[in-house]
Amino acid sequence: MRRTMLVVLLLAIPMMVFAGGNAEQVASEKKAPVKQIRVAEQVPGLITPGVWDGQVFSMNSSIYEYLIEINAETGELDPVLATSWETNEGKVWTFKLRQGVKFHDGSDFTAEDVKYTIERTQDPSLGHLKKTDFEVVESVRVVDDYTVQVTLKEARPTFVYLFTDYNMAILSSEYDYASLGESKPMGTGPFMMSQLVPKESALLKKNPNYWAEGLPKIDQIAIYFVGDIDASISMLESDRVDVVPFITPEIQQRVDGIDGISVISPYQEQRFISMRVDEAPFNDNRVRLAFKYAMDPKVIARSTAKMELNDGVFYNETPIMNMLAEYKELPLRERNIAKAKQLLAEAGYPNGLSTELYYASDHPFGKELSQTVKELAAEAGFDIELKGYTRDVYLSQYWLNVPISITGWGGRIDPSMLLSLAFKGGGPWNESHLDEPVLNDLIEKISSEADPDQRMAYYHELQEWFYNNGPLINVQVPYLVAIKDNVVGYRQPLTMLPQYKYMDIL
């Protein structure tokens, strides 16, 4: 009997301890005096600007700042660390810098820091992700403490947009980012790193010396690194976090209908369906056209994202997003199976053809989009074998070397940044292996043309070329964020950098 009692006791004690802990904790959560927004994000990889892989946007975008930012509401450029900028025909750029700004370690922000940040892109030991973009810089001159002059090797009228890239955060020339960048990130941003538990969480506190009056509106941001999106959503449902960015459409359906939680889409991302043009079968434009005639944009929108076309999901056959000023509205290609079959027959495939489509299976919309494309194309005689791999395997082993691929591309506020990287002969991310003299020439003209009207004309010409000859289908899908209704002012422009300084919690 004594033993039975012991067993019961052994079981009862921990139960009592745990139950007690629960009650206490609920109480402490309720009387929290600080205004904080809690976020569940993916586990970050590298976070030092320059080699930052673009995870945990909420953390880096709050700690670091840029010369300029995109206004999430108007899409215009807003001054941040630069107060104004001017250029002489796009070759010499002069930036006036904001005075009285301090880094989190107390040092002053000056022109030296901007010079350091730009020159750092070319450091060979770093592998800076913006190295290619900034190779055009010939020299950076510190005119005075708050004026920097950047001279380029050739005219780049849209050069200023490069400073909105998330890897171009302004760093302190006196801070040792090589050894502290990953463990103690430090910038001029509205929030400062207070506590970083590797692979688990980060606590960011309001920067008391922030230069903008009245910002940030909240006291702290608590970021949980959660590897699993389902676990993140469970945290949202059980009121442990307020924001879960980058959710999939399946998760959206799960969250829809829960009181107090909404799913918003601050911007669109691109999914490029690319055909490789230097090999059969897609080296024949008739095959490419047949493939495009087999698609049905409305069906793609509905089955990929459960949304209507032009209402959350957009579709075109060029590298230019529908929302950009440079976009030219070309007629949507009507689905025409007979025509597709005829084109295939003319190209020498009267009985259709077999090919493989590669995609990242764990990327939002990857599975849905590839499945839809496969089924639509099948009717025209394309027998597509789907090859889905996790994103890292897809990118490192297959991407850039396959007949058809579906790849996620972030939007660029200045599309010329993307064109020379992905569509010009010799570009590092040239998925389609394009090397068309006409196109190379157009891309060259776009990046060097100073007259905006003429540049726009080149853009339109480029889109027509893609419509008639291109190896690309550009499906624009929403970037989805699940968010509590009491979080107001969520802002995240096309640069993907959320602006937590404007956000508030009720």
Place this chain on the structure above:
Amino acid sequence: MKRLMEMFLRRLGSLLATLVVMSFVIFLLVEIMPGDVAQMILGQSATEEAVAALREARGLNDPLLERYGRWISGVVVGDLGDSIYMQGVSINSILWRKVGHSIILAMTAFIIFVPLSIFFGVLAGVKEKKPTDSIISFFGLATMALPEFVSGVILITVFAVQLKWFPIVSVIPIGESIWQNLNIVVLPALSITLVMFGYISRMQRSSMISVMNSDYIRAATLKGMPRRYVIFRHALKNAMLPTITIIGMNMGWLFGGLVVVETLFGFPGMGSLLMTAIKTRDVPLIEACVLLITVIYSVSTMITDIMYSYLNPRIRYQGGQK
């Protein structure tokens, strides 16, 4: 005692040999995992140049044996290296915190399931072929058949979603420690209990039955000893032996292999850390976790063997009678 010492030393030697072989196997396995670490770290926006620079900076281009040598010589002196991502953040600072959480979870599960399953196992064995036995055996079989991700979901649905007694996700709020949040341990521990209960209670039941049918118990009963006394003083000690083996064999899993349970509940322990490490191809961290799990398995097996021979005189003295 000398024999025991000798055996201990022999076991320790073979343990070290196992670890050396295992460390190389782990290193090789991680090496042939698909996907490129540098590419993984830099993501899609990586240029070939950036990937090459990173590979060079992290020493990923060095020959295999050189990298193994570098790693293992660090491990020997207790330096597990840096996480491939967080340069300057040693794995020691990431790992031990999580190991601590996992130990708390394992201990909690242990103090729930060991007494519970032994008690019900004994009860079923004593009441063989009676309704009590059938109910316990059925329950044991049912929980054994349910994988932990199913029983875990059931527990979450009942205790977290419906009754709201415990949190759905086992997350420690930022700035707090696990001691302020012990309630997050309960559901994962119960989930482990459900898995273990079937195994141990059934083992306990069958060994209890065979002991109860043995001659010395019959003699004790015929001699007129009270039944309770016979069960607890005479039968139980012998009937516990196979159970201890089973418990010991599962200690490795309990302390290091709870990947499924921890991932399901989002519990910040070693299992979920390993999962994250694998997903992000954080090679040094995977190696550290797996090596630690190997150590736990080997040590717990060794302890079980020693305990077993200590408890069982037939094994203890076998050597001496040669």
